[in-house]
Amino acid sequence: MFCRTQTTRATIARGSALEMEIRRGKFRRSVFLDTLQDSDIQKKIDHEIRMRDGACKLLAACSQRDQALEAAKSLLTCNTRIMAYMSELQRMKEAQVMQRVARRSDGTRSSDAGPMDDRLPCKGKVAISDLRIPLMWKDTEYFKNKGELHRCAVFCLLQVGGEIHDTDMVMVDRTLTDICFDNTIVFSEASPGFELRVELYSCCSEEDYSAGSAPRKLASKLSSSLGRSAGKKLRVAMDPGACSPTSNAGAATLLLPGPAVAGPKYHLLAHTSLSLSHVQDSFRTHDLSISGNEECSYWVPLYGSVCCRLAAQPHCMTQQMMSGCLKVKQLGGDPPSWRNVYGVLKGTNLFCYHRQEDMEANVEPAFTIAINKETRIRASEKDPHSKAQSICISNQYGGEEVTHTLSTDSREETHRWMEAFWQQFCDMSQWKQCCDDLMKIELPSPRKPALVTSKQGSLYHEIVIDTSDDISTVTDILTRRMQELELRSQLGTSPPWMSLFEESPGGPRTPRLARHSPRSPHRLPHSPLSSLRCPWPGLLSSDASLTSDSDSPCSTSPCSRHRGWAEPLSLSSPRFRPRTLSLDAKLSTLRGRGYGGVLQCSCQPPSSSSLAPIPAQCIPQATLSCSSSTSSNSSSEGSHSPSSLDGTPFSRPSSARRSLRNLRAKLDPRNWLQSQV
Amino acid sequence: MVEWEYNNYLMVVKVLNDFLSKLDSQCSCVLQQRIEIRKLRQGEHLILGFSIGGGIDQDPGQNPFSEDKSDKGIYVTRVTPEGPAEVAGLMMGDKVMQVNGWDMTMVTHDQARKRLTKKNEDVVRLLVTRKSLEQAVKHSMM
Numbered sequence: 001m002f003c004r005t006q007t008t009r010a011t012i013a014r015g016s017a018l019e020m021e022i023r024r025g026k027f028r029r030s031v032f033l034d035t036l037q038d039s040d041i042q043k044k045i046d047h048e049i050r051m052r053d054g055a056c057k058l059l060a061a062c063s064q065r066d067q068a069l070e071a072a073k074s075l076l077t078c079n080t081r082i083m084a085y086m087s088e089l090q091r092m093k094e095a096q097v098m099q100r101v102a103r104r105s106d107g108t109r110s111s112d113a114g115p116m117d118d119r120l121p122c123k124g125k126v127a128i129s130d131l132r133i134p135l136m137w138k139d140t141e142y143f144k145n146k147g148e149l150h151r152c153a154v155f156c157l158l159q160v161g162g163e164i165h166d167t168d169m170v171m172v173d174r175t176l177t178d179i180c181f182d183n184t185i186v187f188s189e190a191s192p193g194f195e196l197r198v199e200l201y202s203c204c205s206e207e208d209y210s211a212g213s214a215p216r217k218l219a220s221k222l223s224s225s226l227g228r229s230a231g232k233k234l235r236v237a238m239d240p241g242a243c244s245p246t247s248n249a250g251a252a253t254l255l256l257p258g259p260a261v262a263g264p265k266y267h268l269l270a271h272t273s274l275s276l277s278h279v280q281d282s283f284r285t286h287d288l289s290i291s292g293n294e295e296c297s298y299w300v301p302l303y304g305s306v307c308c309r310l311a312a313q314p315h316c317m318t319q320q321m322m323s324g325c326l327k328v329k330q331l332g333g334d335p336p337s338w339r340n341v342y343g344v345l346k347g348t349n350l351f352c353y354h355r356q357e358d359m360e361a362n363v364e365p366a367f368t369i370a371i372n373k374e375t376r377i378r379a380s381e382k383d384p385h386s387k388a389q390s391i392c393i394s395n396q397y398g399g400e401e402v403t404h405t406l407s408t409d410s411r412e413e414t415h416r417w418m419e420a421f422w423q424q425f426c427d428m429s430q431w432k433q434c435c436d437d438l439m440k441i442e443l444p445s446p447r448k449p450a451l452v453t454s455k456q457g458s459l460y461h462e463i464v465i466d467t468s469d470d471i472s473t474v475t476d477i478l479t480r481r482m483q484e485l486e487l488r489s490q491l492g493t494s495p496p497w498m499s500l501f502e503e504s505p506g507g508p509r510t511p512r513l514a515r516h517s518p519r520s521p522h523r524l525p526h527s528p529l530s531s532l533r534c535p536w537p538g539l540l541s542s543d544a545s546l547t548s549d550s551d552s553p554c555s556t557s558p559c560s561r562h563r564g565w566a567e568p569l570s571l572s573s574p575r576f577r578p579r580t581l582s583l584d585a586k587l588s589t590l591r592g593r594g595y596g597g598v599l600q601c602s603c604q605p606p607s608s609s610s611l612a613p614i615p616a617q618c619i620p621q622a623t624l625s626c627s628s629s630t631s632s633n634s635s636s637e638g639s640h641s642p643s644s645l646d647g648t649p650f651s652r653p654s655s656a657r658r659s660l661r662n663l664r665a666k667l668d669p670r671n672w673l674q675s676q677v
Numbered sequence: 678m679v680e681w682e683y684n685n686y687l688m689v690v691k692v693l694n695d696f697l698s699k700l701d702s703q704c705s706c707v708l709q710q711r712i713e714i715r716k717l718r719q720g721e722h723l724i725l726g727f728s729i730g731g732g733i734d735q736d737p738g739q740n741p742f743s744e745d746k747s748d749k750g751i752y753v754t755r756v757t758p759e760g761p762a763e764v765a766g767l768m769m770g771d772k773v774m775q776v777n778g779w780d781m782t783m784v785t786h787d788q789a790r791k792r793l794t795k796k797n798e799d800v801v802r803l804l805v806t807r808k809s810l811e812q813a814v815k816h817s818m819m
Contacts, residue, residue, distance in 0.1 A: 175785075672739035673786050674730040674754050677793040 017045050037092060045085045052078035059263040065205060069153045069169060072264045076201065077166045080157060088162045119423060121192050121430035122321075124314030127441040128196065128274075129184035130283065131156060131167065134303040137174050152300050154179055154202040154269070160187040160194050171205065172300050179300075184442055192314070192430040196274040198306065200288070201266040204297040267298045272306060276432060279312045281439045311439040316427040317347040318438070322420035323359075324413060328352065329390070329405040338407065341366060345420055347438060348372040348428075350393070369404050370395050372435075373428055377421050379414070380405070389414050391421075708807040709774075714765040715800050725793060725801065726760020727753050727767055732786030742770040744808060750774075751781045751789045753805070771805040778802075 055078060059071040151173040158165050167181040187196070270288040278286060285307045292299055322345040327338040341352040344359055351365040358365070371377075376394045390407040391414065408414045428435040716723040731740055731751045742752045751773040756763045773781045776792045784792070793801060 177788075672730055673732070673735055674728045675786065675790045676728045677725045677790060 016049060017042060038089070041085050041089050041092070045082060045089070048078050048081045048085065052082065065264075068263050069203060069205065072203065072266060073153075073155055073166065073169055073201075076266050077157065077164065080159070081164045084159070084162050084164055119426040122315040122423070122427045123189045123191055124312050124317075124431065124434065125186055125188055125441060126160060126190040126194060126196065126279075126310070126312045127184060127186040128158060128198075128308055128310050129442065130307075130309050131181040131183075131198075132307045133179040133200065133270075133288070134305065134307070135172070135177060135179065136301050136303040137177075138301070150174065151205045152202045152298060153205050153264070153266075154200060154300060155266075156181055157199040157201060158185050158187075159197045159199070160190050163187050163189075172202070186441060186443065190312070192276055192432075194275065196310070198272050198274065198308075199268055200270040200302075200306075202269045202298040202300055203264045203266045205264070267292065267296065269298060269300060270302055270306075274310055276312070276434070279310050279434055279439075281309075281311060281437070283307055283309050311441050312431070312434040313439055313441055314427055314431040314434050316424055316431070317435060319346070321345045321424060322417065324417070325356075325408070326352065326417075327407045327409075329407070343406070345371065345424065348435060369393055371421065371424060377418075377425075379418060391417060710766070710771075710805050710807060712762075712765050712767050712803045712805055713800060714761050714767065714803065716798070717761045723794070723796065723799070724760070725762050726757035727762040727769075728755040729773065729786075729789055729793070730754040732789055733783060734785040734787075743772070748772075749783075751784065751786075767803070767805065768807060771807050773803055773805050775804040776801055 052075060055071050055075040059068060059075065062068050062071060151171055153169050154172050155169045156167040158167070165185045165187075167183045167185070170179055170181065172179055187194075190196075269292050270290045272286055272288050274286060278284060285305045288302060288304055288306050290302055290304065294301075322343075324343060326341050326343040328341055330337045330339055341354065342356045342359060344351045344353070344365075348371055350369040350371050351359070352367050352369065353359045353363070353365045371393070372395075374396055378392050379389045380392050389411070390405050392403055392405050394401055394403045396402075406417070408417060714725050716725055718724075729751050731737070731743075731749060733749045735749065737743065737749045738746050740746070740748065740752055742754065743750070753762075753767060753769055753771045753773065756767055756769050773789070775781055776789075777798065779792050781789055781792065
């Protein structure tokens with residue numbers, strides 16, 4: 001990076017590895033050759049350190065559990081990457097030292113070019129996708145209806161050599177039967193002897209929604225105080241005298257401990273190693289080595305295997321390995337005639353085009369000669385007619401052996417072609433099954449910036465709100481959050497899958513909804529929140545999933561929760577699942593933004609108890625939940641008068657409104673859901 | 678459907694019904710059928726052309742197609758005319774037992790929908806059970 005012939009200006013972070021390297025500059029450069037690779041890795045380390053600092057700061061600053069989990073995940077990834085880069089740097093330094101020592105002792109110059117006898121196979125792309133880890137919940141766990149939902153945040157770390165990627169975080173609870181990671185991760189430069197290490201990390205996620213600021217204050221205090229001590233460490237380590245010349249030990253002690261941050265910690269739950277033998281063009285199941293047991297807080301009951309699709313595309317299959325002009329001997333006739341073609345060696349074929357322009361224009365080749373594992377190539381003796389040696393390529397087509405004879409204009413050309421063929425054979429023997437056919441690798445689409453996703457909950461989860469809680473502070477916090485979301489919604493566009501819920505111009509897509517037969521009315525416990533209560537009567541149904549303890553203070557119904565969160569659906573990433581729970585969801589709707597989504601047909605008599613399916617054209621009525629008019633609704637079940645809309649104007653386009661209405665219909669457990677597929 | 682086609686269809690159904698009723702008036706035939714549906718591309722979406730209802734998170738009492746009102750399985754509630762599902766032979770009222778090898782008898786509604794709408798699959802192979810032809814006809818005429 002800092003060469004004599006170049007003048008560069010760069011801002012260097014204080015305390016960064018790079019700065020230290022510069023400080024040791026003269027000393028270092030006298031010992032080692034400043035290779036490009038070195039500075040490359042230094043840059044990467046620097047970048048990761050900055051990312052790590054950012055993650056630490058975020059962890060200290062954030063209050064929401066999900067944000068903290070995401071930040072902790074980034075922190076872990078950054079740390080792992082730093083470790084990997086450091087060890088790579090170490091290895092490189094050691095190799096350089098060895099080389100230098102060897103050079104000195106030999107007196108000969110060991111050149112960069114490796115010996116020609118050892119052919120190195122080409123590198124390739126390795127992609128892992130559709131990771132799925134089955135879980136094995138106990139029956140009792142699965143059907144447990146009350147009590148806390150034990151949830152863990154999990155993600156995978158995938159490593160090939162120095163490249164480390166992480167998947168997205170997935171919240172796991174007993175409603176999940178498999179942990180699915182939708183990401184496709186591509187490692188671009190992998191050798192055939194690669195080892196893909198898959199590590200599953202998990203972290204327990206508690207259920208408490210403490211809106212109190214005490215833990216937050218404490219966390220920030222801790223992090224700031226640690227920051228100072230970490231800074232002290234930095235200054236100590238930066239003293240050049242403390243560094244040893246032959247290794248980056250100084251840098252290592254600086255970086256590895258890192259600032260210890262209070263926050264969620266991920267633990268290694270399981271791991272496995274995949275290699276070339278596991279590569280296949282379809283899904284395969286591999287075993288997982290599980291560390292940890294039931295006693296750990298981060299335990300998730302794994303079935304013990306992981307399914308994934310591991311594909312590899314060696315470069316010899318995707319890139320042109322060799323191209324040039326060739327002469328192909330035409331069979332028959334004496335003296336033999338030669339035909340000029342432009343040959344391109346790619347994958348398992350030698351494509352012969354009439355002219356070079358044809359290849360660029362993507363015209364079909366004149367003919368194709370297979371170059372695969374069964375092909376035999378040899379250089380024949382000098383033909384008396386031609387100047388150079390010719391190359392004979394023999395293939396077995398059916399029972400017959402077909403031989404093509406190629407020749408070039410000069411000996412060097414022939415030699416180059418032979419080299420290319422040998423290289424191809426070497427690659428094919430190393431990459432084995434990957435060279436039979438080109439495996440498809442789907443490139444991951446550019447990811448949308450991950451908005452903070454809300455917590456995903458089960459439909460039957462509940463929040464208990466203590467009547468003695470100071471609700472106003474909660475609502476204040478939540479209003480602020482709502483405003484945030486509102487801002488974001490104005491920026492975001494509706495994801496493509498929203499159209500699924502929109503009414504198509506074609507055939508009727510409105511789901512038919514059967515009117516739920518009225519169940520016995522439920523009494524709503526009185527509480528200060530009753531004015532904010534869900535105005536949909538009877539939605540606190542006697543489903544076993546809700547707590548049967550009727551004395552508990554008011555619990556929110558699932559629907560109203562979903563109402564509120566249905567709005568941010570239009571702005572979140574496509575993987576956002578429309579089932580969430582929170583108090584703010586309810587409150588946000590009741591603050592006049594929302595509108596009721598209770599679906600019923602006004603044409604249906606309220607006292608009907610049959611399950612006659614409603615004709616498809618029935619348009620669901622929207623009833624608004626007015627905070628004032630709940631008391632009248634709380635007792636009656638059957639009748640619903642569409643109440644007047646609240647005064648606040650809607651900022652949403654009507655198609656989103658309809659889709660949201662449909663979504664609410666979906667989420668109302670009293671409706672028997674129907675989905676169009 | 679075109680008028681004459683529909684009449685033909687009804688006639689075939691009647692013949693079959695008669696045949697079935699002759700077999701055993703008591704028996705309620707349960708046909709298990711393997712149906713292969715090739716998804717149709719409509720713009721960005723791959724559609725199958727039918728609607729499902731049911732699931733372990735749904736109220737089974739509201740399922741108009743199930744015999745046993747505690748059956749929480751996935752049922753076909755509507756088949757789009759001329760859609761891929763209809764072409765493949767799926768009928769309203771069929772209970773979906775498996776989709777591409779995945780079990781559908783003990784899944785939530787959302788899981789079922791997801792298993793049918795995987796973007797990387799062009800073909801879904803369903804294993805369905807059908808109560809009897811007669812009942813299926815009755816439902817389709819409703």
